[in-house]
Amino acid sequence: MTVDALWPYIFIAVAGWLATDIWRWLGVLAGNRIDENSETMNWVRAVATALVAAVIAKLIVYPTGELETSPLWLRVGAIAIGAAAFFAFRRNQLAGIAAAMGALAFGLLVLGV
Amino acid sequence: MEAEATIDGQTSRYWFVQGMRGLWSVPAIILMLSFVGFAAFTAEVGVPVEQVMFMTGVVWALPAKVILVGTMLSGANLLTAFIAVTLSSVRMMPMVAALVPEIRTRSTPTWLLLVLSHFVAITAWVFAMERAHHVPRSGRVAYFAGFSITLTLANVLLVGIAYFLVAQFPPIVGACLFFLTPVYFLSSIWVSARHRVIYWALGIGLVSGVLFHEVAPEFDILLAGVIGGTLAWAGERHWRLRQAGNAP
Known part of the structure; x- marks a missing residue:
């Protein structure tokens, strides 16, 4: 195997595997010793959540593939309907997901996107 | 001594299998559907199937992985990709740190926890935090291993198969599967949140993700995480301290 053929795997191993597992290993080592209630831990939690939230927002607002041609209001509307069902059914994850997906599928069918 | 070891071995096997059966739980099935969506996404943008499974x-x-594929597509260099992915994974550290005291016994070797930590992600974490305390402590590591390793291997096979099937799906199915990923993440973060600052960070992170994409698309996720997250932390802290100050 040439380096060219291996390069994507090296890229995934370094930028994917190593980049995620160092935090998992640090988590094990921190284990009991870390102060769960410290202000630093609160900040780490906030930054970590905001990063994932930004990924979510990009997937909804700037989708690729089949969803790219669908209107933004339909995607945001489906999320809103899903959130309404989620809270109406006492934070039931399945209800929220089913409502959001149902709303999106209905909208796509009606609009013929 | 020998008899005890045998019983321990049997208990571990029993709880490992109980963990494996978690593959048919609701969170595991939602995650598998999301992985079918991920397979559709990677097939669409043309990442080879071997790399997707790897x-x-x-x-x-x-x-x-979604961020990693994004950086690969944009032709980012290794360091840029590493920074973007590693920043998105910082949350693994508090997640694992919270899980370890839940499942370990005094005799659990650290190397075993280091190996098992690889299988921690949102779904396995939520599953283990919810159910581990119903399992006797001596069986928890085996229970978590059974669930998380099975879930990981099942999804490696699943993306390999789904990659070739999604091309034959009608476009509307592909669109819905793609949408399942953000919907699933959004609801997972909400149901697994144990601290108020998570809700603040989720709201501010969603808005700043779009905002920074408009201003600086190449660093949007990084900036949204650090700036948005810091704002959320400072805001929640300010609010919390004021509540404490107003208390009689």
């Missing part, structure tokens, strides 16, 4: 096994966390 990254499913070695990266495992779905948000990290």
Whole structure:
């Protein structure tokens, strides 16, 4: 195997595997010793959540593939309907997901996107 | 001594199998559907299937993989990709740190926890935090291992198969599967949140993700995480301290 053929795997191993597992290993080592209630831990939690939230927002607002041609209001509307069902059914994850997906599928069918 | 070891071995096997059966739980099934969506996404953008299966096994966390594929597509260099992915995975550290005291016994070797930590991602974490305390402590590591390793391997196979099937799906199915990923993440973060600052960070992170994409698309996720997250932390802290100050 040439380096060219291996390069994507090296890229995934370094930028994917190593980049995620160092935090998992640090988590094990921190284990009991870390102060769960410290202000630093609160900040780490906030930054970590905001990063994932930004990924979510990009997937909804700037989708690729089949969803790219669908209107933004339909995607945001489906999320809103899903959130309404989620809270109406006492934070039931399945209800929220089913409502959001149902709303999106209905909208796509009606609009013929 | 020998008899005790045998009983321990049997208990571990029993709880490992109980963990494996978690593959048919609701969170596991939602995650598998999301992975079918991920397979559709990677097939669409043209990442070879061998690489998709490889990254499913070695990266495992779905948000990290979505970011990794994004950086690969934009032709980012290794360092830029590493920074973007590693920043998205910082949350693994508090997640694992919270899980370890829940499942370990005094005799659990650290190397075993280091190996098992690889299989921690949102779904396995939520599953273990919810159910581990119903399992006797001596069986928890085996229970978590059974669930999380099975879930990871099942999804490696699943993306390999789904990659070739999604091309034959009608476009509307592909669109819905793609949408399942953000919907699933959004609801997972909400149901697994144990601290108020998570809700603040989620709201501010959603808005700043779009905002920074408009201003600086190449660093949007990084900036949204650090700036948005810091704002959320400062805001929640300010509010919390004021509440404490107003208390009689």
